Amino acid sequence: MTSLQSWMSGRWAVPGIAGLLILASFTAERALGQQFWGEVLMLAAAAVAGTPVLIKAWRALTAKVIGIDLLVSVAVIGAVLIQNYWEAAAVTFLFAVGHALEDATLTRTRSALAELIAVAPDVAVVLRDGQQVEVAAHEVVTGETVLVKNGAKVPVDGIVIGGTGALDEASITGESIPVEKLEGDKVFAGTISTGGFLQVRATGVGADTTLARIIHRVEEAQDARARTQAFMDRFSAWYTPAIIVLAVVLGLITRDVVLALTLLVIACPGALVISIPVSIVAGIGRGAKDGILIKGGEFLETSARIDAVALDKTGTITQGRPRLTDVVALDADLDEDEVLRLAARAEAGSEHPLARPVVEAASERGMRQLGLPEHTEPVPGKGIVAVLEGRRVAVGNLALIDLERAGHEALREQAEAVVADLATRGRTPMVVAVDGRPVGVVAVADTIRPDAPEMVRRLHAAGVKKVVMLTGDVEQVARAVGETVGIDEVRAGLLPEDKLEAVADLQRQGWTVAMVGDGVNDAPALATADIGVAMGAAGTGVAIETADIALMRDDLLTLPRAISLARRTVRTMRQNIAIALVTVATLMLGVVFGGVTMAIGMLVHEASVLVVILNAMRLLRKRQEAAVEGGVGSSTGSGAEAVAEPGAEPGAPSAGADRAAVRERGEGVQVG
Known part of the structure; x- marks a missing residue:
């Protein structure tokens, strides 16, 4: 295809040809004195620019839809019948320019989708029978x-x-x-x-890749209609017939056909119609570039009203990777290393999530593992009992020590005091006992993410009035985390169904709630919330498909950024609606009281369309965020710690496992 053929099939072909014909008409009539040919060329310009409008209007009518194209069509036909060829050409030319601008803008605002498609790989190098073979990516x-x-x-x-x-x-x-x-x-x-x-x-491979799912989600989201946009569609369905009737009545009263036709042209709410979709597409496109996938315009609008955010703790506020924080020896004959060695050997035979940080800590301290226990016996709700070289070593809560029927009351009281102190400081304590005799306490904790306090601060700055933490952990530990991070309200000891009820309770209080979770185990609460947000959704197909908003980057600060983007988008939509309505109202008054011609009205109308478009395109700019005072997470000091929801395996937090672990480890984590 030649460059000329390419241009002829492009969006600017119709307005370009019409514009050239208008210039030729002026030249023929004013420079050459050929009035006849000037009128012919002007009529040709109106035909070139008006034909697509007439076709759209006819198709809409056959579908029983009275749209804006019908207003322009009636006005142009009327202008031609009264031999006002310049007005007809000017109106259709400007209308064509407006459509081309809208199309160009929507293409520009969909740039995030275009960029995603551009990065999709075409070929792959695979190993087949020991040989490197290049194949199409979808053939892997x-x-x-x-x-x-x-x-x-x-x-x-x-x-x-x-x-x-x-x-x-x-x-x-x-x-x-x-x-x-x-x-x-x-x-x-x-x-x-x-x-x-x-x-x-x-x-x-192919459509099953994360990239393919993202492209599909962004494509759907940009085409999805917001509630405001749906309202505008209904508004247009009533507005267009009303304007036609008004123009007819005005023409009959004034006996001025030109006045009636002018009213038809300038009453076209083109800027109003484009104001919503261009803002939504730009907002969703900006979000996609920043790793924020928003399912559609409806969810974008709802996100702008969020005033309460509910957060899961493990894997969201905390790292989701418990580690050993404390080893306390209770027996004077044993030092801390020996207590840790006993705990690690006992836990070596356990699959419990809290066993891993104990075993890893022993390995990091260079302790030689002497093999698995001779016998391992998990005690549901209590801990684990292992046999090591003929001795029974128990690691768990105080109830497990009672189960051993120990008679060492002094050590028992000392262990209780240590457990209470560690729990108050946000640790998960586990008592270590040998043959029923408490010899020490080990504790694990989950480190708070360094940017968690800054996330809460930015949420408040973005207009969120209440930040709530929902966790299966005990009250003491949960409050320690909440106070460190700056959470407004802490609800502890919750099962997944309790989290759902907590979200519903917030909604009953009048809050518009966003729930942030992993998209799987928090599914009930995510579905109940006004907006469900999946955190760190890269590679998690379920999260991308089910969440209203999926934050692809495992970055807490993306959450307030998403809410701010939603608010900016809705604010832009409202600004655009106001611009469009004021323009139409002003022009209509100008027509009624004189001074506004059909061409001038259309020129002002298209100028308002351009203003609306440019205003929406501001959303595409990357917004510079203020630097965090003292660095991200400075308020956490040297790494504030809080206990993990015990079910959280490193890198894979699970609300269901959280509850099971809480039940198993008891004291310091026992719920209710």
Whole structure:
């Protein structure tokens, strides 16, 4: 296709040809004195620019829809019949320019989607029968080994099974800093290698990749209609017939056909119609660039009204990776290392999430593991009892020590005091007993994310009045976390169904609630909330599909950024509506009281469309955020700690497992 053919099929062909014909008409009539040919060329310009409008109006009428195109069509036909060819050409030309601008703007605001599609990989290098074979990305078979070399795009979702490297994951998470990848790490299609060599086992191919799901979600979201937009559609259905009737009545009263036709033209609410979709598409596009996937305009509007945010604790406010924080020896014959060694050996035979930080801490201190226990006996709701070299070693809550029927009252009281103190300071304490005799206490805690306090501060700055933490942890521990982070309200000891009821209770109090969770175990609460937000959703297909908003980057500060974006988008929509209404009202008054011609009215009308478009496009600019005073998380000091919801395995927090762990470990974590 030649450049001329390409231009002729483009959005600017109709207004361009019509504009040239209008210039030719002026030249023929005023420079050459050819009035006849001037009128012919002007009529031709009206025909070129008006034909697409007439076609749209006719199609709308056959579908029993009276739209804005009908207003312009009636006005133009009337102008031609009274031989006002200049007005007819000017109106259709300006209307065509307006449509081209709208189309160009929507294309521009959909740039995030275009960029996502552009990063989709085309080819992949796979190992087949020991040979490197280049195939189309969609032809890779799940389970095959894919090779990712420096500078190449990752063609599939997968797991690194060999090699090391760094990947630019901006297309998925919005984070521009390359991420180091080692064996066992996840990689996503569309990310780009900035160094190293990776062997990846494919787990998601083609439409099953995270990138494909993101593209699908953004595409759907930008086409979805907001409540305000749906209202505008209903408004237009009544507005257009009303204007036609008004124009007819005005024409009959004044006996002025030109006045009636002018009213039809300037009453076109084009700026009003474009004001909503262009703002929504721009807002959703900006969010997609920042790793914020918003399901559609309705959810964008609802997000702007959020005044209460409910947060899960583990994996959201905290890291979701419990670690050993304290070892206290109660027996004078044993030191802290010996207490830890006993606890680690007993826990070595346990699959409980809290066993891992104890075992890992012992390994980090260079303690030699002497093998698995001779016998392991989990005690539901209490802890674990193991046999080590003929001795019964119990690790768990005080109820487990009672179960052992120990008679060491002094050590028992000392253990109670230590457990109470550790729990107050936000630890999860576990008593270590040998043959029923308490010899020490070990405690684990989950580190608060360094940016959690700043997230809460920014939520408040964004207009959120209440930040609530919902957790399965005990009151003492939950409040320790809440006070450190700046949470307004803490609700502790909750099962997943209790979290749902907590969200419903907030709604009954009149709050518009956003629930932030992992998109799976918090599903009941996420579904009940006005807006469900999945945190760190990269690679989690369920979260991307089910959440109203999916934050692709595991970054707490993205949450207030999303709410601020929603508020800015709705504010822009309202500004655009006001601009459009004021313009139409002013022009209508100008027509009634004289002074506004059809061409002038259309020119002002299209100028208002341009203003609305430019106002909406401001949303596409990346907003500069104020620097955090003292650095992100400065209020946490040297790493504030709080107990994990005990069910949270590193990297995979689970509300259901949280409750099970709470029941098992008892004192310091026992709920109700």
